[in-house]
Amino acid sequence: MPPKRLYLANPYGFSQQQRSLLLPPIITALESLGAEVWEPFERNNQVDFASPGWAYQVAQRDVQDVRNCDGIFAIVNGTPPDEGVMVELGMAIALDKSIFLFRDDFRRCTDSEAYPLNLMVFAGLPEVGWEQYFYTSVEEIRSPEKALFHFLQGP
Numbered sequence: 001m002p003p004k005r006l007y008l009a010n011p012y013g014f015s016q017q018q019r020s021l022l023l024p025p026i027i028t029a030l031e032s033l034g035a036e037v038w039e040p041f042e043r044n045n046q047v048d049f050a051s052p053g054w055a056y057q058v059a060q061r062d063v064q065d066v067r068n069c070d071g072i073f074a075i076v077n078g079t080p081p082d083e084g085v086m087v088e089l090g091m092a093i094a095l096d097k098s099i100f101l102f103r104d105d106f107r108r109c110t111d112s113e114a115y116p117l118n119l120m121v122f123a124g125l126p127e128v129g130w131e132q133y134f135y136t137s138v139e140e141i142r143s144p145e146k147a148l149f150h151f152l153q154g155p
Contacts, residue, residue: 005070076121081117089124092124
């Protein structure tokens, strides 16, 4: 059985420092569980950013990748989280993809007592047990107690 494709929705590619320091441990953790990680900044590096229309091309490729992935692992740091990540997450919810959220940002960004972010961010997770799909550290990504482990190891 081929590895499951996991779209890594993240804002880290906009900063060279974040791209080189923050992304590798997350990608390594996901790959260690057997995921084929689709990191959008790396996948779109073949686009000629000097040519007209490059932004539309990048957006369309990201949309296609969300359509073609098995699940999405979305980094939802920030108050509010990155709007591009939120659009990708919304598409994944609408397409009924498996959703996993990562937030190691301790700030709350919500008016809900139940969730640390806007309640709509959790619309693709189960009402009961949503915490199993929510990750607060890189180390936690590998946890066999969490939903991602079972998603990647299962059929």
